[in-house]
Structures are given as structure tokens and as C-alpha cells.
Amino acid sequence: MSLHADDLPAALTVTPLTAPPDVSLRPPGSKSITNRALICAALAPGRSTLTGVLFADDTHAMLGAVRALGAGLTVDEAAHTVVVDGADPRTATGEVSVDARQSGTTSRFILPAVALRPARGVVDGSPQLRARPFAPLVDALRELGATVEDLGAPGFLPVAVTGPVAGGKVALPGHISSQYLSGLLMAGPLMTDGLSVELTSQLVSVPYVEATTAVMAAFGVSVDGLRVAPGSYRPAEYDIEPDASAASYLLAAAAIGDGRVTVEGLGERSLQGDVRFADLLEQMGARVERTAAGITVTGTGTLHGIDVDMADISDTAQTLAAVAVFADSPTRVRGIGFIRGKETDRIGAVVTELRRAGIDAVEDADGFTVNPGTPAPTAFETYEDHRMAMSLALLGLRVPGITVKDPKCVAKTYPEFFVDLSRL
Numbered sequence: 309m310s311l312h313a314d315d316l317p318a319a320l321t322v323t324p325l326t327a328p329p330d331v332s333l334r335p336p337g338s339k340s341i342t343n344r345a346l347i348c349a350a351l352a353p354g355r356s357t358l359t360g361v362l363f364a365d366d367t368h369a370m371l372g373a374v375r376a377l378g379a380g381l382t383v384d385e386a387a388h389t390v391v392v393d394g395a396d397p398r399t400a401t402g403e404v405s406v407d408a409r410q411s412g413t414t415s416r417f418i419l420p421a422v423a424l425r426p427a428r429g430v431v432d433g434s435p436q437l438r439a440r441p442f443a444p445l446v447d448a449l450r451e452l453g454a455t456v457e458d459l460g461a462p463g464f465l466p467v468a469v470t471g472p473v474a475g476g477k478v479a480l481p482g483h484i485s486s487q488y489l490s491g492l493l494m495a496g497p498l499m500t501d502g503l504s505v506e507l508t509s510q511l512v513s514v515p516y517v518e519a520t521t522a523v524m525a526a527f528g529v530s531v532d533g534l535r536v537a538p539g540s541y542r543p544a545e546y547d548i549e550p551d552a553s554a555a556s557y558l559l560a561a562a563a564i565g566d567g568r569v570t571v572e573g574l575g576e577r578s579l580q581g582d583v584r585f586a587d588l589l590e591q592m593g594a595r596v597e598r599t600a601a602g603i604t605v606t607g608t609g610t611l612h613g614i615d616v617d618m619a620d621i622s623d624t625a626q627t628l629a630a631v632a633v634f635a636d637s638p639t640r641v642r643g644i645g646f647i648r649g650k651e652t653d654r655i656g657a658v659v660t661e662l663r664r665a666g667i668d669a670v671e672d673a674d675g676f677t678v679n680p681g682t683p684a685p686t687a688f689e690t691y692e693d694h695r696m697a698m699s700l701a702l703l704g705l706r707v708p709g710i711t712v713k714d715p716k717c718v719a720k721t722y723p724e725f726f727v728d729l730s731r732l
């Protein structure tokens with residue numbers, strides 16, 4: 309049976325490891341970097357070539373979105389390459405519509421870019437995405453001079469936006485999602501007056517904003533503080549590094565399975581904050597080696613619980629919850645109340661599912677506590693959340709009878725997840 313997301317059954321029982329893993333793997337390209345590079349390339353007049361591209365549901369959503377924006381695309385999935393012929397959206401005509409599917413990044417990055425067009429553009433997504441918060445971005449775009457129509461409940465998708473957006477100064481909350489800020493910054497240089505953002509609350513997911521400014525710099529635009537001067541993007545040849553959030557499952561497997569896993573291509577100069585997940589495994593007792601070429605985690609047979617703020621790297625909180633099950637003391641995760649607004653309420657979901665397996669997990673306003681235990685054979689619900697599926701599957705490496713329902717949901721960011729898991 310193929311373990312690619314397209315071919316998976318309605319429920320998948322994970323085969324426990326029979327020996328400690330000892331492998332070196334290269335996860336697919338970063339979702340976050342792919343979707344940033346696609347936006348910047350689409351806004352850069354001329355031809356850009358992106359290599360190491362992730363092909364998954366979230367990036368297919370972005371490919372469709374930048375096509376609607378006017379970019380020409382030549383896609384070679386087998387070679388992980390996309391050639392982008394960028395176009396200036398400020399000269400576009402005609403109504404467009406974008407289906408962002410389940411993708412937060414696509415929807416939050418494309419909306420400010422669509423607002424650069426002097427014509428109407430509709431942005432919508434799946435029912436799951438329609439339930440995720442958009443109000444701060446809609447409010448900011450209105451303040452910057454765009455017309456935004458609520459086509460559904462105010463503050464949620466779908467919306468229609470008509471530009472051009474003049475730009476200037478805008479106040480933006482930071483505590484709900486960093487994606488609003490990243491999306492505004494990327495459209496910033498094409499706003500008539502440029503853009504200057506003032507955060508009105510503490511920013512979460514900070515490393516993602518650093519990744520945004522790094523990708524913008526590669527396409528010739530610099531961000532000074534949270535200010536972008538009017539200007540233009542330059543086309544570029546851009547190689548996308550592997551996905552650090554995807555890597556968390558593979559590195560966690562080394563710790564859980566008392567083996568050794570190397571993730572290739574995520575060196576010390578990675579743009580992704582989620583590479584710091586390895587630091588947490590180290591704090592728990594695993595051995596970690598970092599080189600320019602990658603990260604190696606070696607399980608030592610002992611894992612201790614930790615108390616950690618994961619506001620910067622919250623996509624790996626569920627991965628940590630799975631590792632914490634096998635520690636010798638409780639793990640407390642803090643600072644991540646905002647992940648209740650992701651694909652699902654991730655705090656509620658992870659606690660509910662661990663408890664379903666007989667693990668004593670406790671929900672808090674801003675995180676959770678996992679008390680270690682031995683999971684019972686369980687069929688886990690996954691809430692259409694790829695990270696629920698990938699994290700809970702890790703339990704099945706150590707104990708028999710772990711089944712993940714709707715495993716296909718990994719297609720959002722990591723269609724080959726179960727293929728790679730089987731290589732352990």
C-alpha cells in the first residue's frame with residue numbers, strides 16, 4: 309500500500325518500531341518559505357526561479373492565489389521547481405477570486421496583495437479557514453485605504469477587497485497571529501505611501517516575521533523595524549530550505565524511539581524558528597548535533613519533562629506533547645493560547661486525544677500539561693488538523709494499537725509524512 313496522503317485509508321494503524329531508528333532524511337520544502345517566496349516572486353516584475361518548493365495543499369492554494377494575482381507559473385513538481393513570471397498588481401484589471409483552501413498563510417498573505425489591485429478581489433477558503441480570525445487584517449487594510457466588504461460574518465472569510473491600498477501608518481494587534489503582519493509587510497513596498505506598522509499587543513510567532521523580512525530581502529526589499537519604503541521587488545533565484553515543523557516529527561521519533569535521526573538541509577542558518585524544537589529535545593535529555601548541513605537527534609533512553617514557553621514555535625507544541633508522554637516527569641507548555649485559533653483548538657484537541665488514550669493531560673488557558681504514562685490502544689480523532697495526525701502517530705512508534713483517523717489530512721503540509729515515518 310502506498311503511504312502517500314492521496315492513497316491513505318480512512319484510518320491508519322501505525323506500525324511500532326522494531327529497532328531504534330538510524331536514518332538520515334530530508335523533509336519536503338518549507339511551507340512558510342514556499343508561500344513567502346511565491347508572493348515575493350509574483351510581485352517582482354520579471355522571472356524568478358524557486359527550487360526546493362513544497363507541493364502540498366497549502367502551497368497549491370498559494371499557487372492558485374498568485375495566478376489570480378497575475379503571475380505566470382511554470383510548475384515542475386518532480387523537480388520541486390516553480391518558475392514565476394511576476395507582474396505588477398497595480399496595473400491589473402477585472403475581478404478575481406482566490407480559494408485559500410485550509411491555508412492560513414495563503415489567505416493572510418494574499419489579501420493585502422489583492423488589495424494592491426485597483427479592482428475587486430474575493431478571498432475565501434474552506435469551512436475550517438472561514439472559522440479562523442481575520443478581523444485584524446481586514447481592519448488594517450481598511451485603515452490603509454482599501455475597501456473591504458464582509459461577504460460573511462464580519463471579521464471572517466469570505467471578504468471582497470478593492471484597492472489600490474494607499475498605505476501609510478497602521479496599528480495592528482500581534483497576539484492573535486503573526487501572519488497579518490507578514491502579509492502586510494510583503495505588500496508594503498507596493499503601497500503608494502509604503503507601510504509603517506505599530507503593534508498594539510505582543511507579537512506571537514516572532515521567527516515567522518523574521519523569515520518574512522529575510523525572504524523579502526532576497527527579492528530586493530528591505531524592512532526597517534516594521535517600516536517598508538515604497539519600492540519594488542527584484543526577481544531572484546531562490547532555494548527553499550526543508551520544513552522545520554515537518555522535521556519536528558522526525559526528530560521527535562529519534563527521542564521517542566531511542567535511535568538517531570538526521571534531518572538534512574536544516575543548518576545553523578535556517579530561517580525557521582521551529583528548528584529550535586531540537587533544543588527542547590536536548591533539554592529533555594536527547595543528544596543534539598547541529599552542523600551547517602543538518603540536525604541530528606540521538607535518543608539516550610531517558611527523557612525528562614520540561615516547562616517551556618512555545619509562543620515562538622507553537623506549530624511544534626503538539627509534537628512536544630507526544631514526546632512528553634514518554635518522559636519521566638510532567639511537561640508544561642505555556643504561551644500558546646492563540647493556537648486555539650489554528651486548524652482546530654489545538655490545546656483542547658491535544659488534551660482531549662491524550663486523555664482518550666488514558667494519559668493524564670490538563671488544559672490551561674495558555675497551554676497544557678502532560679503527565680507521562682503508557683498510552684492505551686486508541687483510535688485518535690484528528691480534527692482535520694495535519695499536526696494532530698502527525699503528532700499522535702508518533703505514539704504508535706512506541707506502543708501497538710495506535711490508529712489515526714483521517715490520516716489524509718497530512719496533505720495540508722506533508723503529503724509524504726507516513727512514507728517518511730515508515731522509513732524510521
Ligand SMILES: O=C(O)C1=C[C@@H](OP(=O)(O)O)[C@@H](O)[C@H](O)C1
Nearest residue numbers: 340413485486487490513516623
Ligand atoms: O507565517 C507563517 O508561515 C506561519 C505562522 C504561524 O502562524 P501564526 O502567526 O498565526 O501563529 C504558523 O503557525 C503557521 O503554520 C505558519
Ligand SMILES: C=C(OP(=O)(O)O)C(=O)O
Nearest residue numbers: 410411412413623650695
Ligand atoms: C497553523 C498552520 O498553518 P496555517 O496557519 O498556515 O494554516 C500549521 O501549518 O500548523
